[in-house]
Amino acid sequence: MQKMNQAFEKVKMLVGMEVEDEEEGVATVESSSFTFMDDFNRDCTLSTKQRFYGFAICFSTGLACVLLSMLVFFNPVKFGITFTFGNLLSLGSTAFLIGPKRQVSMMLDPVRIYATALYLASIIIALFCALYVHNKLLTLLAIILEFGALIWYSLSYIPFARAMVSKIMLACFDTEF
Secondary structure, eight states: OHHHHHHHHHHHHHHTOOOOOHHHHHHHHHHOOSOHHHHHHHHOOOOHHHHHHHHHHHHHHHHHHHHHHGGGTTSHHHHHHHHHHHHHHHHHHHHHHHOHHHHHHHHTSTTTHHHHHHHHHHHHHHHHIIIIIOOHHHHHHHHHHHHHHHHHHHHTTSTTHHHHHHHHHHHHSOOOO
């Protein structure tokens, strides 16, 4: 076990990480004051320029996947996978701007927890319809659900946007005269 710890410390030194003293390591393990996300955030420090590059590359790749998915619309498997992968890349691109810990905590915020759950569930449903059901109509409906959930999730970041859209939809589709 000691040899593995020494090898791990050498690897840390090679990649430029700080090596903890043995007493500090024991105290850190015992106190366990940092969670996994804290450690992950601390190790993922990027400069502002690197963050913008990461965001731009991830977002543009996601947008390209969504647009390219329209070319394979009549093949539900390829369409569902490409469209969903593009959405996941676009969603993950914001983690470059604000950090993964803050991204997850904002997604799990009580204001948008239902929108996040609906969006993630719609992604799973779209992949299920594309990969297992192989039905073009169900895949199309799942993608429409995913797109609507994405819009609703995105609106949760704009103050009062969901309330405004809800009122507009009620006014547009009100059947009473």
